[in-house]
Amino acid sequence: MQLTDRIAETIEPALAAMGYEIVRVQLGGGHNRSGHSATLQIMCDRLDGQALTLDDCAEISRLASAVLDVEDPIAGAYTLEVSSPGLDRPLTRPKDFDRFAGCEARIELRLPVDGRKRFKGVLRGLEGETVLLETGDGPCRLALPDIEKARLIPAETGPGAPAAAARGQRARTNARTNARTNA
Structure with missing residues (x-):
């Protein structure tokens, strides 16, 4: 199983309980073995079909950070970015x-x-x-x-x-x- 799949699997239950679903998880940049900070991008939607707001992104960020701090699937430092799919949304599922x-x-x-x-x-x-x-x-x-x-x-x-x-x-x-x- 790829690391991004493990990350999605780790945070999805907590996000679903709060009314969100994952559209895509990407891990870019260095994977921290080379000393570069990686970027973890989590793209989410609301389960109720409403548009994702900046407040939603902040809530998802706090929730994902808390879960990832406990589970610790990424070695080293990383930057967490949370976003909505946007108007030109990827079709991933x-x-x-x-x-x-x-x-x-x-x-x-x-x-x-x-x-x-x-x-x-x-x-x-x-x-x-x-x-x-x-x-x-x-x-x-x-x-x-x-x-x-x-x-x-x-x-x-x-x-x-x-x-x-x-x-x-x-x-x-x-x-x-x-x-x-x-x-």
Whole structure:
């Protein structure tokens, strides 16, 4: 099991009890063996479907820090970042492809299918282990295990406002750097 999976598994019960779910966990930077501080990024959603607020991110940060301080899965120091998925949210779980059916998405495959790795279109849902996508060239069926990355494309936010202007606007809080010692 990867470290990020272990971290998610460790904090998910506490987050769920408070009304949150994990969208993605990433660990970047040095893994503390080289003396560099790592960054642990936790992306969450609210279970009630409401937008995640800055206060929610702060609460998640405090809760995750408390659990991680006890469980101590990361050796050394790291910076904890908690964020909402944002408008251009990644699609990381099978249920995301059903939840966002009708929305425009960009999907990148691990290996080319018919000479293509990148697809853009409207999500039509999930059928078993197959993502249904309506592209400009017609319907596509993409195997879920073959997907490297998938992300929503934000809709226009108003007259003359390009979708790109809305990207990256997500609630975020940088939590404290957790100093850890190798025991």
